[in-house]
Amino acid sequence: MTLHDLARELNLSIATISRALSRPEDVAPLTRQRVLAAVHRHSYTPNGTTRSLRTQQTRTIGVVVSDIRNFFFAAVVKAIEDEARANGYTVLICNADEDSAKEEAALQLLLDRKVSGVINCSTGANLDLLRTFQKSGAVLVDFDRESGLNNIDTVVVDNRYGAELATQHLVDLGHRKIATVAGPQHLSNARGRLAGFEDTLRKNDIAVRKAYVQYGNFLQESGFRAAQKLHSLHHPPTALFVANMEMAAGVIAFVRDNGVTIPEEMSIVSFDDSFWAQYMDPPLTVISQPMEKMGKSTMELLLARFRGGKPAQTLVFTPELIVRRSTAPLQ
Amino acid sequence: MTLHDLARELNLSIATISRALSRPEDVAPLTRQRVLAAVHRHSYTPNGTTRSLRTQQTRTIGVVVSDIRNFFFAAVVKAIEDEARANGYTVLICNADEDSAKEEAALQLLLDRKVSGVINCSTGANLDLLRTFQKSGAVLVDFDRESGLNNIDTVVVDNRYGAELATQHLVDLGHRKIATVAGPQHLSNARGRLAGFEDTLRKNDIAVRKAYVQYGNFLQESGFRAAQKLHSLHHPPTALFVANMEMAAGVIAFVRDNGVTIPEEMSIVSFDDSFWAQYMDPPLTVISQPMEKMGKSTMELLLARFRGGKPAQTLVFTPELIVRRSTAPLQ
DNA sequence: GGCTACAATGTAAACCTTTACATCCGGTTA
DNA sequence: TAACCGGATGTAAAGGTTTACATTGTAGCC
Secondary structure (H helix, E strand, O other): OOHHHHHHHHOOOHHHHHHHHHOHHHOOHHHHHHHHHHHHHOOOOOOHHHHHHHHOOOOEEEEEEOOOOOHHHHHHHHHHHHHHHHOOOEEEEEEOOOOHHHHHHHHHHHHHOOOOEEEEOOOOOOHHHHHHHHHOOOEEEEEOOOOOOOOOEEEEEOHHHHHHHHHHHHHHOOOOOEEEEEOOOOOHHHHHHHHHHHHHHHHOOOOOOHHHEEEOOOOHHHHHHHHHHHHOOOOOOOEEEEOOHHHHHHHHHHHHHOOOOOOOOOEEEEEOOOOOHHHEOOOOEEEEOOHHHHHHHHHHHHHHHHOOOOOOOEEEEOOEEEOOOOOOOOO | OOHHHHHHHHOOOHHHHHHHHHOHHHOOHHHHHHHHHHHHHOOOOOOHHHHHHHHOOOOEEEEEEOOOOOHHHHHHHHHHHHHHHHOOOEEEEEEOOOOHHHHHHHHHHHHHOOOOEEEEOOOOOOHHHHHHHHHHOOEEEEEOOOOOOOOOEEEEEOHHHHHHHHHHHHHHOOOOOEEEEEOOOOOHHHHHHHHHHHHHHHHOOOOOOHHHEEEOOOOHHHHHHHHHHHHHOOOOOOEEEEOOHHHHHHHHHHHHHOOOOOOOOOEEEEEOOOOOHHHEOOOOEEEEOOHHHHHHHHHHHHHHHHOOOOOOOEEEEOOEEEOOOOOOOOO
16 A cells, blocks of 8 residues: 555545645645545555655664673663654664674664664774764764764763772772773773773772783673682682673672672672662672663764754763672671 | 766666676676775665665564563564574564553554564554554564464463473472462463463462462562562462562562561562573572574574465474572471 | 635656666677 | 577666645635
8 A cells, every 4th residue: 555546546646645644734624634534444654665765864773782681781772762762763773792793794784774873882893884884974873882983972981980989989898909800901991991990999009910800701701700710819809890790790600609708708899780780699789870861862962963063972971889788898 | 875876987877786786697797896896985885775665675574572671572682683684684673661552653663664574572452553564464473472363473482381380399399378470461471371370289289369369560560569468468478489580570679678588488480581590699490481592483483484385383482490599398 | 807825736756776678799500 | 691699788667755846726805
């Protein structure tokens, strides 16, 4: 069922049908009624694909995240989608699995689809492709991590400050032997978190021991391995700042298997607050990001850009320390 | 940059350019080279929107879930997306929030977009709209719950069996005072889980007490309230089967606040296995669904249907009991 | 009554691709 | 040499909308 079919049936031109649907005021009330009735009768829906072709805008935005199963991304994407839908936009979600090849494929797909905008949690690679995007007229937003492009809209949390909050909390509890499981250093957020950690130690006149800085890939298993290494140290740390929740889960898995008690023998604070953190054993002290607000703001930023004007801006959100039971004073 | 622009630049017709890209064999090698060079030079990408219009297929499939933040859906969607992408399809994800109005809006959007297929976690409403979909030629799959349409592809877990597994496990541990927090009964999966629970009790000659059947809405807070009610009973249950993880979280929140110990005073088994269940306090005994396999199979089913033939089929997956530490013998 | 003005509707082009069919041309075959 | 063939390319239509512009008809005005 197309405009054509309706036009023939009602003995009107396709233009009138189209107008009856999109500009009610431009059409005689009676005509409008007839059109609406027919539309309903045949449950006609305009072909969005064709409309996009004609109007030269898809009203679609692409979101590239590393893994939607990660609660942080799920929550953000949910917020983005809600805001997008409320404004007549559709979102296309792609998982890049922290893999630059998959990210490239995802971006290529979004390019094909001629999306109006892209929210990208960049791996830091694919700069050329991102530039192509910008040239194509799509609005690009760096989310959570910086791609390295300059003069680009960016929405991030203050990673450094979050890490400071976490580390200072451990220091305040009397810990000196404080380690970290850092994220992959090619990601800007991981770098920020590590920098905040090291800064805070130095500010408190605590030396940053190399062995106390373990690197993971933001995935659970790497947290497990990092905990293993730290545990085998001659002087194992008494406190630990983990750069994200998944790795924190890995740490906890190891620690539990090896009879280390939290927080008595080891305090743990993690970046990211999953819905589940409060139900964990023990409930996890975390650095929480305002996920809903970040998602919503990102979409608002995008919408503002579609309306035009305004130079690129950077939104930095402030994370928050939520103290639960995985951290305690040094015994 | 369009085919036209390239054609003019290379002094070829748009047909040749198009062919050079999509049917390399139909074009002289040299010509092909020239085209590819130009394409690369301008980083031209064919307009997928237009292609869809012309070929009359969007190669897009829509997925309507209740909430992507729910780990079960996130995991399933991830699997679907991976499989879809591997086959040149794109997925559009919509959150319906277990709300039939939002579901309707989502379906309408997918209808507009002329998606090739829809994977729907139905609220049970919007039957008419779903029928419209079928008429439109899109392939429809019921996922996780049955919409009520007949002769439709369906992918579900054996809810009844899962509930039996859970309940029998509790019976085997010596419990007699066994309650359940059931899901909303307009959803087929919730009905199956309740039926399995009641059947198993009867099979074991345990009467099903009305007060021991509490109803929730699959969200955390309703689990909290249900636990509250059960706790206030003259004879509180010693064991509890919760119909999904989110409600289980609510139960645990209540139980912990009120000093009930798990599993000593109350054993808990929940449907769904989130990544976090093993890290919970205590690690949760669950009925686990093969999420990846379900997602992948659903997409495969869809792809098979696109290739044509085959009548609608129903895939029933078998869930599994994973015993952790939230269940223990009756003291 | 004849004119303007405006409301309602119609006409047709454009958006960009794919593809059936037509054309052209050099080479092979009888 | 005529006829044919096949490879390479071109022509043009189609897909379903939106929208600028054209047309029609009618009410209002002097």
